[in-house]
Amino acid sequence: MEKVRISKAAEESIQSGHVWVFSNEVTQRPQGLQAGDLVQVVGERDRVLGIGYINPRSLIMVRLLSRKDGAVDEDFFERRMRRALTLRGPAFGDSFRVVNSESDYLPGLIVDKYQDYLAVQILTYGMERFREVIITALKRIFRTRAIILRNDSPYRAEEGLPLYTEIADGSIDDQVIITAGDLRFLVDPLAGHKTGFYFDQRENRSFLKEIVPGARVLDLFSYTCGFGLHACLWGARSVTCVDTSESALGAGRRNMELNGLNGIEFVRQDGFDFLKQTDNSYDVIILDPPSFIKSRKKLREGERGYIDLNKRALRRVTDGGYLLTFSCSHHMKRSRFRDIVRVAAYGHADLYLVKELSQSADHPVVLNIPETEYLKGLVLKVRKRGE
Template sequence: MNQPISLSVRLKKGREAPLLSGFPWVMAADIADSSALALAENGELAEIRGTRDAFLGIGYYNRASAIAVRMLTRRRQPIDVDFFIRRLQHALERRRPLGVPYYRLVHAEGDLLPGLIVDRFDQHCVLQVATAGMERLLPLVLQALDAVIAPQALLLRNDIAARTKEGLAQDVAMLRGEMPARLEVLENGCRYVADPWRGQKTGWFYDQRDNRRLVAGHASGKSVLDLFSHSGGFSLLAARSGASAITLVDSSPLALTLAEEAAALNGVADRCTFLRNDVFAAGAAQAQARVTFDIVVADPPAFIKTRNDMASGLKGYTKVARLAAALVAPGGLLMVCSCSHHATRPRLREAVLHGVARVGRGVEILAFTGHALDHPVHPHLPQSEYLKALLLRLE
């Protein structure tokens, strides 16, 4: 069944250029006559038209959002089950190099499905729908998922703040089957444990897959400190890769419980120390005791959620880098991560290097990386490139 396209959104003169260049959004300020859309329901499909009524594509419209239209296609085509099947098949093909069915299957605009996240845990999938338009299209998405991967269980984790900006309620709902309280995640040969119901986001952060492997490649025979460890993504793979000892620090009891369960699954529990504490307090105590580690990873939550947070957030990354650098043994490695798209690469590099310099450490940049391949970056949407990871060697 096709979704009817009942609206026509016309752009102001001179506002076509970003869309013609590939930008996937139409901002509310770019619409010529929004009063003509006053009776539109949020999330309705719309044809986008420019100067002289030229067809520019199809998207969905939301008058409650500053991002008035999110583009679905630049072609004239029905928005039906087959449309979503093609999108999902293309997304699946991009993930084939990963080899195992544990990945982010749909990454919103990165997979040309704005507002939709689908994380796959073999036969279980956790979905997040961030926009009114994608919520209206969800029945078609579910039919397409059945056709492409036929998951046994589907959990909707719509407890995300982005929905509020779209005028949507937050909720968590079981769509199909049974979702256990624990899911095993296979990644880089390591067995992790995720909580799809209570864990952050969908229960697991697939975006750090490559960065975890990068750190693990240096870990054999080394001691590793994992700050803001969550459920042990970095440190447990390091342990499986031969690290002599790992220490995980996080303030979340749930996250550390998941890490402990995963440590047992991987047979590395005897090399693990789990510290439930504020990271800054724990790090300060270790620095005072002159404890150092061969590898330190710091993967804090986003410090810069809006542009207004920029100054304080960059100071936060400097503070983290200063704390972590003081705990790195001479010649050791430090990785600092940021999951804020506002923290651009130059800004993050400057903030981190400033923190390292404040403890008097010389530094060599070994790598500056981003997200894994199942989190594709939209080439015309800088906001989709959010994760950065800086790997340093300290003198």
């Protein structure tokens, strides 16, 4: 196995628990290494730090898989996956995120379980090399009706990988229905966004139970209406779900019928445009937009987007109402997100922090790897100035 030498700063980062080595931290590497090759990572004094895979064309050039010398094979992947299951325990039932990339020390691999179906995303060249090994390891652990490869993420293009969706094992004959929280949801693991469902908001949706009875609720960027459906279940006076995707809203309608609910208004429109045009006020507004900050270079532009969105939403929240606002970018620090929402309220409202929210526990946050904490949420009680 070829050796890749890294800088002192990178060595300290690896020693602290991180798993990334950036291209400018690689001080020496052999010629001819191909994307996805396994390499031994060593420090300046030849201290062996572990085994990782390399992609010479990627900003993150090396991702560490193991801190020990040893085979990276089916047994290795099975051990890691079983450790991930042990970490999660039985709390999530039969549908949850099994593997969350760096959070489970399998960088570049996502596995979501939808009852007897597994949806797998392989995001990096190194993991692509282990495609068949990963499938075999999953079949050792789970009895599945199908394993679906959702390798259609744009992150793969950045790695130089093709985009595709494929049923790697088994078949999908029936509708896939899962239980998340107090509701059932139709999931499309072949064509839904990401792998088909957002498990990361599972625990946050439950907070609505305290604040929505009798309230007028706006679920903006609603996707398949997870927040809106829970608001309807828990006694909201009215619920409006807004999203640009007709297929997502169609799934929301079917989910409403599946759970025996009614009365939700579904609006196909951009969230910013909806807030610009509506004259309605709402007692509870949920803002769960897609990431505005895809890279560090987009940080300032993304911050301006969050300020504008929250400013517009605060104009539509009633006095004494609630704003639940989220950012799903790991580039956005929690303290900075607070500042941005505070700026959005400037001269208009006082914001009382009720609760800070994060991602569901099946998306573990590893303190040694700060980027594993990507979802930040604030529950804010809004008091209007002069009212």
